[in-house]
Amino acid sequence: MKYKVLYIKQIRILTVCLQIGLLIAGLTAFWIPQGVDFLVNDVQMGRLINQQEWLIQVNQGVQAVDHSYPFIWYGTDWMVFAHILFAILFYGLYKDPIRNKWLVQFGFIACALILPLAAILGYIRGIPMIWQTLDCAFGVIAGGILLVIYRNIKRLEYYNLRIGL
Numbered sequence: 001m002k003y004k005v006l007y008i009k010q011i012r013i014l015t016v017c018l019q020i021g022l023l024i025a026g027l028t029a030f031w032i033p034q035g036v037d038f039l040v041n042d043v044q045m046g047r048l049i050n051q052q053e054w055l056i057q058v059n060q061g062v063q064a065v066d067h068s069y070p071f072i073w074y075g076t077d078w079m080v081f082a083h084i085l086f087a088i089l090f091y092g093l094y095k096d097p098i099r100n101k102w103l104v105q106f107g108f109i110a111c112a113l114i115l116p117l118a119a120i121l122g123y124i125r126g127i128p129m130i131w132q133t134l135d136c137a138f139g140v141i142a143g144g145i146l147l148v149i150y151r152n153i154k155r156l157e158y159y160n161l162r163i164g165l
Contacts, residue, residue, distance in 0.1 A: 004159050007152040008097065014145050015094045018107070019087040021142065026083020029076040033066040054128055086110075093149070098160070101153045107146045114139030 028035060039045040040059040046052030065072050090107075092100040115136050122132035 004156060007156050007159070011097045011149050011152045011156075012094050014149050015090055015097075018142060018145050018149075019090050019094075021138075022083050022087040022090070025138065026080045026087075029080045029083075032073065032076060033062050036062045049130060051128065051130060097149070097153045098156055101150070104146050104150045104153065108143060108150075111139040111143035111146065 036055075036059050040055045044052075046055035090103055093103045118132045118135040118139075121127075122129075122135070
């Protein structure tokens with residue numbers, strides 16, 4: 001019984017971490033112009049990672065779009081909406097991990113698809129490799145969290161079979 005509680009607790013903690021990550025990743029898109037400008041001018045992130053020229057160019061493009069074509073951000077608003085929906089969707093995993101283990105499988109597929117998407121579209125759009133790698137890291141980290149959740153669900157299933165539930 002003690003292990004069952006431990007598995008459920010770990011699943012719930014990791015699920016909440018996954019949900020928070022989805023929310024943070026999505027919500028930051030509401031402030032792309034301000035966020036990019038902050039990273040370039042205040043944090044000077046480009047100097048920290050040897051990408052100063054690239055980030056200055058990105059900031060110029062983002063600010064030009066924001067000034068002349070702010071309606072473009074409506075597309076990223078929908079991306080934020082999708083992140084919020086996915087975070088809500090994973091509540092099913094929090095509530096009943098065994099019944100909703102398909103969410104973990106869905107998450108694995110989504111994480112795996114990040115890799116070719118970042119590589120192919122990153123190449124086509126001229127995104128430096130460091131940024132493609134960073135995007136891929138989100139998929140790898142989320143995939144690792146999902147793997148731990150999946151293993152704990154399997155342990156719960158085994159435990160339930162053993163005691164006849």
